[in-house]
Amino acid sequence: MNVSHILTVTKNEDQGAGYFHLVARAPELASAARPGQFIHVLCAPGVDPFLRRPFSFYRLRPEAGEVEIYYQVVGKGTHLLSQIQPGTKLDALGPLGQGFPLDPKAQRILILGRGIGTAPLIALAEAARAQGTGVSAILSARNPDAIIGDRLLASWGVEVTTVTDESGTSDPAQVEPLLAAALDKPGTAQAFVCGSRRLARLLRRLAAARGIPAFGSLEERMGCGLGGCLVCACRVRTPEGETYKRVCNDGPVFPLEEVVLG
Ligand SMILES: Cc1cc2nc3c(=O)[nH]c(=O)nc-3n(C[C@H](O)[C@H](O)[C@H](O)COP(=O)(O)OP(=O)(O)OC[C@H]3O[C@@H](n4cnc5c(N)ncnc54)[C@H](O)[C@@H]3O)c2cc1C
Ligand code: FES
Structure with missing residues (x-):
């Protein structure tokens, strides 16, 4: 840094x-x-x-x-x-902070973003594309205008599925089959989510069932941003029980299996 x-x-x-x-x-x-x-x-x-x-x-x-x-x-x-x-x-x-642990050998990754939470996933998709990794994207927002990066992703050849509150397609129950199909695409090696705890919980469940490592970028209010003030603490699970980590320094990206998503 x-x-x-x-x-x-x-x-x-x-x-x-x-x-x-x-x-x-x-x-x-x-x-x-x-x-x-x-x-x-x-x-x-x-x-x-x-x-x-x-x-x-x-x-x-x-x-x-x-x-x-x-x-x-x-x-x-x-x-x-x-x-x-x-x-x-x-x-x-x-x-x-710690960025996305993109596997340099991944054949394909999945990104799942909601609203402004899609922003860091665009940088990830661009890095994936640069190393020859395929990207599947599911983007959610309250309405089509609030979807971020769909045209940019499409211009990179990414297959983008959008869901919105306005069209009644963004409920986790409706996203589930879309997400399952995307995870089941051959070669999908990692999955990443940002912008919604509900979608993070859904991804955690579906990715775990398939043995696909899944990661989420968390947002918490921050003070110092450097690990010193503990304002940004989030709950995580360890083999010894629940404890706290700092989103600014230990994250913002965490393995989904580790974080307590509330
Ligand atoms: C690691 C990280 C990356 C982020 N990346 C982006 C990004 O790329 N684009 C973007 O638009 N925003 C991002 N955010 C959120 C952004 O930092 C906040 O929206 C911003 O700090 C709000 O400042 P404000 O003074 O405008 O609003 P405030 O007056 O501080 O708050 C306005 C409202 O936003 C809520 N809020 C403020 N900060 C946060 C937060 N950190 N998490 C959740 N809710 C919050 C408050 O509770 C309040 O309801 C990120 C946050 C984190 C922790
Ligand atoms: S913001 Fe101060 S420790 Fe994370």
Whole structure:
């Protein structure tokens, strides 16, 4: 981890549905970061908001010296971020946390994303594609406008299935057969989920029944982002019983069999 960076924002565009796409020049960060890791960003100069805000990498483009994040405006920090103009310098710590353990030999992986939680799975799919690994994607959101990355994935040849609350197709009971069929595709070696604990529970069950390792990227509120304050603790199972791990440092990506999903 090379920790402290000043990013130069080159694009920060409204994508509709409350989402923004931010691109920033940060050559060292782009080279060091891995899909599933995150940056901890000061959304405005000064002390308000006092705490940094964590964002996963949506795309990593070391050849262009750029990193990209995709974010949803939900409160003060993300609102301030959405006001930033190209040329602005952004103070960020990173790359932080443990990324997705993509198997370099995997023939195929499955990604399962809900809403803004799909963002880090796009970086993962791009890395998979670069090493010749096939990707199946199931993307869920409240409506079609809130689905992220489907066109980008399709342009990479990824077979994308979308489900939405609006069309009544996103309920876990309806996602189950789609997910089972995707996991049963020949060569599927790993599965990854982000953005929904309900979908994470479903994936854990279906992947375990098939002996496919499954991983989830968790979101918790964060303080330091560096492992020191314990604000981000999540419950995990160990052979000795339940204990806590830090999402910022031990995660955000965990094996699904390990985490207590509530
Ligand atoms: C490892 C990690 C990666 C993330 N990656 C992304 C990303 O790629 N794109 C993106 O849009 N968001 C991402 N988030 C969530 C993002 O950090 C929060 O939405 C942001 O911090 C909210 O800040 P705010 O000041 O706008 O809202 P606040 O005023 O701080 O909160 C507004 C609302 O959002 C909820 N909230 C705030 N932070 C979190 C959180 N960490 N988890 C769940 N709910 C929260 C609050 O409970 C409240 O209801 C990520 C979070 C983590 C932990
Ligand atoms: S945010 Fe401080 S320990 Fe994780």
